[in-house]
Amino acid sequence: MSENNSISVQLNKINDNTWEVPQGYRPGMRVPGRLFLSFPLLEMLEQGTLDQVANVATLPGIQKYSMAMPDAHLGYGFPIGGVAAFDREEGVISPGGVGFDINCGVRLIRSNLLESDVRPYIKDILEKLFHAIPSGVGSKSRLRVNDDQLDDIFINGSNWAVENGYGIPEDIEKCESQGMMEGALVKQVSTKARQRGRPQLGTLGSGNHFLEIQYVAEVYDRKAADAFGLYEGQVTCMIHCGSRGAGHQICTDHLRNLTQAAQKYNIYLPDKQLACAPTDSSEAQNYFGAMVCAANYAWVNRQIIMHWARGVFQDFFKQDIDELGMNLVYDVAHNVAKLEEHRIENKKKEIYVHRKGATRAFPPMHPDIPQAYRKVGQPVLIPGSMGTASYVLHGTYDSMDISFGSACHGAGRVMSRAHAKHEFRGEQIQRELSEKGISVRATQPALIAEEAPEVYKSSSDVVDVVHNLGIARKVARLMPIGVVKG
């Protein structure tokens, strides 16, 4: 018997895609855990990820169950691919439940171009995008903002971007939270976080972040695709990045405070990385206010990148923005905590939903989704790994009952970066992708090796789990033509 078979015997099977971590799995669990996985994906789950789901279940005020999505893997304290909701009065807020890259997220832009318009020129277009949008570790922007502008960005998010010429008012409507969360506390952002953030607006970063030119390969749900403005053969552009050094520094700074706070408020932590504080404490609220600053910064970052990408297409095709039809379909956050109203045991309740590597998937008619999408539900954007399909889904009523209105966020890594670098050569991977009709422009070959398709789970397997569970339903599959990587 393989080591991984031991995973399933520790769990109760609820249905083909739901496994319960019993409350007795580990002392101090206040609720059970729930893993949303098919059996083959469950067999790939690390024991450590299961333990993290159980650890999160010990935190005060946790609601219903500690959850892991099908792409879950080991994270800082909380698993990546984790969802945990805490009572507004009796719960906690934890930076580990959000992650270091605050408001890492994805945006999808549609166009009036067809695959055949773009494919012949993809290398040239990628080169221009690569030069227009700085990428890589520590990359610096050509845009510089002063401290007052940075405050404006922290407080007003996407509104700042549009008011300053980076996009159009419609872009704001098509962002989760309209690209701006309320409650920014700029005084809770350290000088160091400001210094790191000031030169990085409009930069892609590194790792699994990317800008990808894709085409719609298949539509599964015509009605929803129509609402989102998507059709087969159409070219789309997907941007995946976050809050760069600013968010990272904000997380680091406040983790220190919350580690002390957990002791001060006598919160039992099975793992120090679960540092947290009661929701109404100054420590928790200060973190939350700083987290909002980083979230708003990330929306501005993606907005500026989109603006520059639009510029490249305008220059290249000699068309204006209306002719090109490069409209924002949607922008989702997948690393953030939000105060939301949910129905629990038939009562409306305010809870802090922590989604870390998980996407909000709100249902039709929800007031927090754009008017244009009210009949079909929120667009849920699931990027694949480099060279594999990405998916567009829509949110459902069931997601509100099953997962606090949440779904998965991506493919999920199965091999460490170090191992991948040892196993693969960047040039070789690049050649293989090229043979499949996918061009890659990256800062260095080693990065391509670290992000090889083989080091991730299959995005289609992961998406099938959320689709079959009904927490989000498939609308369209997008295939890459060209990728810009940091």
Next chain:
DNA sequence: ATGTAC
């Protein structure tokens, strides 16, 4: 993910 270690 990340000025890839304080």
